[in-house]
Amino acid sequence: MEFSMLTTMRRSVRKYLSPAPKSGIEAVLRKAQMAPSWKNMQTSRYYVVESPELLDEFRVNALPEGNAKKSENAALIVSTFVKDEVGFIDGKPANDAGNCWGAYDLGLQGAYLVLAASNEGYDTLIMGIRNEEFIREALAIPENEQIMAVIAIGKRGEEPAMRPRKELSEIAKFF
Numbered sequence: 001m002e003f004s005m006l007t008t009m010r011r012s013v014r015k016y017l018s019p020a021p022k023s024g025i026e027a028v029l030r031k032a033q034m035a036p037s038w039k040n041m042q043t044s045r046y047y048v049v050e051s052p053e054l055l056d057e058f059r060v061n062a063l064p065e066g067n068a069k070k071s072e073n074a075a076l077i078v079s080t081f082v083k084d085e086v087g088f089i090d091g092k093p094a095n096d097a098g099n100c101w102g103a104y105d106l107g108l109q110g111a112y113l114v115l116a117a118s119n120e121g122y123d124t125l126i127m128g129i130r131n132e133e134f135i136r137e138a139l140a141i142p143e144n145e146q147i148m149a150v151i152a153i154g155k156r157g158e159e160p161a162m163r164p165r166k167e168l169s170e171i172a173k174f175f
């Protein structure tokens, strides 16, 4: 799909018919990897839960009821970043943003990821409300990684309307 169409047609989808297959998720993650990162350090990490046997149990334990319901029938991607690397020089924060830079890089990949998913014919739901403790243990995520979002990915089962955006003048100042 043409880029400006992708950016306007993408939606957060909260009802799925089927999960994206492994091959589709791999294609989407390869595109996410094309995002820029601090010194090209690429500290973003992904843990994909796609096996049908694991998905249902993982979903209900990793997510609060509302998000578990919204992501039924979708595969789940847990996104993390390795802490204390991006934004650090000789082990010290390069500036006041510290580990926010790791989250910044992961967010950039996240933007590529959701657009790439749309381009491949899948939809996504980024979920920030999730059970960190359960996810870390279930997927053996090391302590030096910050768990961020759980991202549902699959074929849409609803046609959501576009949610309103603020006026540009509310979010940007030109000098």
Ligand SMILES: Cc1cc2nc3c(=O)[nH]c(=O)nc-3n(C[C@H](O)[C@H](O)[C@H](O)COP(=O)(O)O)c2cc1C
Pocket: 010, 011, 012, 013, 014, 067, 070, 125, 126, 127, 128, 129, 149, 162, 163
């Ligand atoms: C960091 C982040 C966390 C989010 N967490 C949730 C969530 O826990 N549950 C949910 O239903 N939607 C969640 N969303 C989706 C937003 O509500 C959605 O992106 C926003 O309303 C704009 O709608 P759109 O994505 O369809 O344009 C999250 C989005 C982002 C970027």
